[in-house]
Amino acid sequence: MSRSVAPTGRRRSQWVVFAMLCGVAASIIYPLYFVLVTSLRSNEDYLQDPFGLPGQWSLANYVTLADAYGAGRAFLNSLIVSVVSVSLVLLLAALAAYALAKLPVPGARAVTATFVSVMLIPGPVLIIPIYLMLSRLELVGSYWGLVLVYLATGLPFATFFLTISFRGIPNEVIEAARIDGAGFYRTLWSVILPMGVAGLATLAVLQFLGVWNELIFAFILIPDQANRLLTPTLASIGERFVTDQPLVSAGLFITAVVPLLLLSVASKYIMQGLQVGVSR
Amino acid sequence: MTSVARAVPAGGQPPAGTRPAPGRSIRDRNRVVGLLAVLPAFLVVVGFMAFPVLFALYISFTRTNGLTYRWVGLSNYVALLRDPIVHEVFLNNVTFLVSVPLVIFVALVVSVLLFDRVRGWRAFRVIFFLPNVLSVAVIGIMFRNAFGYYGAVNQALGLLGVEPVQFFTDGRLAIAVIVLALVWSGFGYQSLLLLAGLTSIDPAVFEAAALDGAGWWKRLWFITLPNVRRVLGFVFIINVLYTFSSLFGFVFVMTAGGPGFETTTIDYLVYLKAFSSTNLGAGAALAVLLFLFIGVLTLIQNRVFRLQEED
Numbered sequence: 001m002s003r004s005v006a007p008t009g010r011r012r013s014q015w016v017v018f019a020m021l022c023g024v025a026a027s028i029i030y031p032l033y034f035v036l037v038t039s040l041r042s043n044e045d046y047l048q049d050p051f052g053l054p055g056q057w058s059l060a061n062y063v064t065l066a067d068a069y070g071a072g073r074a075f076l077n078s079l080i081v082s083v084v085s086v087s088l089v090l091l092l093a094a095l096a097a098y099a100l101a102k103l104p105v106p107g108a109r110a111v112t113a114t115f116v117s118v119m120l121i122p123g124p125v126l127i128i129p130i131y132l133m134l135s136r137l138e139l140v141g142s143y144w145g146l147v148l149v150y151l152a153t154g155l156p157f158a159t160f161f162l163t164i165s166f167r168g169i170p171n172e173v174i175e176a177a178r179i180d181g182a183g184f185y186r187t188l189w190s191v192i193l194p195m196g197v198a199g200l201a202t203l204a205v206l207q208f209l210g211v212w213n214e215l216i217f218a219f220i221l222i223p224d225q226a227n228r229l230l231t232p233t234l235a236s237i238g239e240r241f242v243t244d245q246p247l248v249s250a251g252l253f254i255t256a257v258v259p260l261l262l263l264s265v266a267s268k269y270i271m272q273g274l275q276v277g278v279s280r
Numbered sequence: 281m282t283s284v285a286r287a288v289p290a291g292g293q294p295p296a297g298t299r300p301a302p303g304r305s306i307r308d309r310n311r312v313v314g315l316l317a318v319l320p321a322f323l324v325v326v327g328f329m330a331f332p333v334l335f336a337l338y339i340s341f342t343r344t345n346g347l348t349y350r351w352v353g354l355s356n357y358v359a360l361l362r363d364p365i366v367h368e369v370f371l372n373n374v375t376f377l378v379s380v381p382l383v384i385f386v387a388l389v390v391s392v393l394l395f396d397r398v399r400g401w402r403a404f405r406v407i408f409f410l411p412n413v414l415s416v417a418v419i420g421i422m423f424r425n426a427f428g429y430y431g432a433v434n435q436a437l438g439l440l441g442v443e444p445v446q447f448f449t450d451g452r453l454a455i456a457v458i459v460l461a462l463v464w465s466g467f468g469y470q471s472l473l474l475l476a477g478l479t480s481i482d483p484a485v486f487e488a489a490a491l492d493g494a495g496w497w498k499r500l501w502f503i504t505l506p507n508v509r510r511v512l513g514f515v516f517i518i519n520v521l522y523t524f525s526s527l528f529g530f531v532f533v534m535t536a537g538g539p540g541f542e543t544t545t546i547d548y549l550v551y552l553k554a555f556s557s558t559n560l561g562a563g564a565a566l567a568v569l570l571f572l573f574i575g576v577l578t579l580i581q582n583r584v585f586r587l588q589e590e591d
Contacts, residue, residue: 018398024390025407028468031558032410034432035422050435090356103314106308118329120526122574124547127569128339128554129332132346155321182477184313191417215529220555231417235533238421242428247583249425252418257358259413270413273474 032256039249046246061250069237070226071254078218078230079141079258082211085150089158089207090200092151095131097162098192102174113165115156123216124278126153131220139221146221146229148210164200166192204268209270230255335570339564346560356565366566369544373524375455376545379462379517384466387515391474391508392500405475408468416465416529423461424448424534451542454535458543461530466522470515477511478504517581527575546570 039061040047041054048055066090099105100112129148131140139145169192177187193200212230219232228236236249263270340356342349360366392407394401411419426432427447434444436524447453481503489499505512528547531537537552544552547570553563 002502014396014398017393018400019391021390021398021401021404024283024393027464028407028410031422032462033586034426047430050432051439070446084331092321095317099314099317103310103317105318106316107315108312108318111318114322115325118325120334120575120578121329121333122547122571124338124520124525124528124550125571126329126332127551128560128564129335129568130328131554132339132560133328133332133335133348138494147330148324148483150325155325159321184317207486209413213413214418215417215532216551219532231415234415234421236418237419238424238533239536244429245425245429248421252422256372256414256418259415260410262414263406263410265410270409271405 015158030262035249035256036250038246039253041246043244050245061247062248062254063252065237068236069233070228071233071237072249073210073226073228074228074230074233077143077255078212081146081150081218081229082208084143085147085154085211086204086207088147088151089154090204093155093158093203094188094193094196094200096155098157098188100159100163102169102171102192103164108152115159116219119156119160121190127216127220130217134221141222141224141227143222143227146217149217149221154207154210158207161203162196162199167278169195182277198269198272201266202272205266205269208233209262210256254277288374295296303414313552336564336567339561340568342561344560353442354557355568356561359478360562360565360569365541365544366549368541369546371529372541372543373545376387376459376462376523376527377520379459379466379523380516382459382463382467383470384515384517386463387470387474388512390471390480392504394471394475395478395504396553405472406502408471410468411465412469417533419461419465420530420533424465425456448535449539451539454539454543457529458534459532461534462527466519470519473515474508474511477508481507513584514579517577521574521577524577525570 028050037054038050040057040059042056042060047053062071096111100108105111126149134140134145134149139147139148141192172185173191173195177191182190215231215235218229219235220230222228225236234255238248241247339349341351341353343352343356344350360538367573393397394404394408428434429444429446429512433447437444447457478544485503486499489503494502526543527545528551531543531545531548532551534541537548542551550563550567553566554560555565
C-alpha cells in the first residue's frame, strides 16, 4: 500500500512518528542492553558506575553460574526437553491434523470440539491434578513426565493450527498421490509435510518458545535441584542473589539468549504465527 | 526413536496385501486410518488435559494429602468463600486490572504509529514483539532486579540525590512494579493485533476524510478507533483473562506473594495451597472457582462479540 494511505501522510509528521517509534523501541532495547552489559562486569565495578561501560569486561559471572550453580547443565536439560517435546508435538499434531483436514474421521467434530475447548483451561487448574497423577505414575522428577505435560498442553493448539494449514493443500494433489499408489504415510511424508512446511516451521518455533520459557511445571515436576531446567534455576538464582546484580544478569542473559536468537533468525515465521493467533 | 515407536500403531493398521475395490471400501479404510492417526494426540489431550480437570473437580470435594481422599462435599468451597485471605487475594487481582487500560492505551498508540508505515516499521514490529519471546521468569527477574535496592532504578535515583526506595516491602509499590512489567511485556503483541485490525480499514475512507479536511486527530477518533472496536474488545478480554489466570510467574519470581499476601494473586494462591498445606482439596476448589469465573468471563465475551458482529 502506498504511503498516502496512512492517516498522516505528510513528510514532517513522518519524522515525528519515526522518532516516537524509536523512543518506544529504546524502552525495550535498553533494559536488555543493560542486562547484557551488567552481566559482563564484577559487582564492585557495577556499583561504582552502574550506567557507564564496565571498567573491566569479564566473563566471571558466567563461569560462576556454570561451575557453582549448574547453569550449564540446566541449559542442556532445557534444550533437550524442549527439542524432544517439540518433536513429539509436531509428530502427533501432524498425524492428527492430516486426518482431520483430509480424511473422513468418524467423530471429527467431537475431536475438534475437545481440542478447542481444552485450550480454554487456565494453567492453574491443572497444577494439582497433574502433580498427583504424575506422582502416582512415578513420573515426578522424570523428564518424561514433564515432556508428557508439554505434549498435552501443546497439542490442542498445534493440531488446530496444522489442520487449518493442511486444509489449504489442494485435494487433487493428494488424489494424484493416491492414484500413484501412495498410502497414508507416503502421502503424509512426501506430499503433506513438504507442502505444509511453512506452517510446521512456524509451529515448531512457537512451541519451542513455549516449552523453553515455561516455569510452573518445570519447577514443580522436577523437584531435585541437580536436575532442574533453566527457568527454575534462574528463579532460584534471582531469589538468592538480590545483592549481586551482575551475577543475576548473567543468569537472565543465558535464559534469554536462545529465544532472542530464535526471534532474530525466524522472525518471519513467528510473525506468521501471530496472524493465526488473531483469527483464532 | 520414540517418534518411530509412537507412529507405528497408526501405520500398521491399513490392511496390507489385499487391495480393496475402489469406492466404499477405500472410504472405510480411510475412516480407520484417519481415526488411528487422530488417536494418539486425542488420548494424550484427554488423559492429561481433560481428565485432570475432572480430577481437580473430584479433589475439590475431598479432604486429601494426595494419598487418601475423604469426601467432604462442599466444605472446601464454603471455607474458601469465608476465608479473608481469599477475599484479599481476589481484591489484589482486581487491583492488577489497572494494567488492562494501561497496556491497551500504549498498544493503541504504538499501533497507530506503526500504521503510518514510516521507514523501518517492519523492524520496529519485531523489536516490539521482543518481550513476547522471553520467559516470564526472565521479565520478572529483570524488573525485580531493576527495582531492587541496588538496581538500576535506585542507582538512577541516587544520581538525582534521592534515597533508595524499597519497592518490594510495600504491597502497593510492588503491585505497581508488576503492572509495569505487564505493560512492558504485553503492549508489543497487542499493538500488532490492533495493527492487523487497522490494516483491514478501507484506505479510501481515509483519503475521502482527508479530502474533506479531517485532521489527524479527527480521523483517529472517527475512523480509526470505531473500526478497531472489535479487536479492542478482544484485546480487552484477553487482558482481563490474563490478569486472573496467568500472573503466577511474575508473582513467583518477583515477590513470592509478599509482603504478607499483598501481592498474592488467585493463581499463586492455588499454588501456595497446593504445596504448602496439608489439604490439597482447598487448592483444587480454588482452582475450580477460578475456572468457573474465567468460564463466565469467556461466555460474556462471546455474547458481546456476537452482538457486535450483528450490528
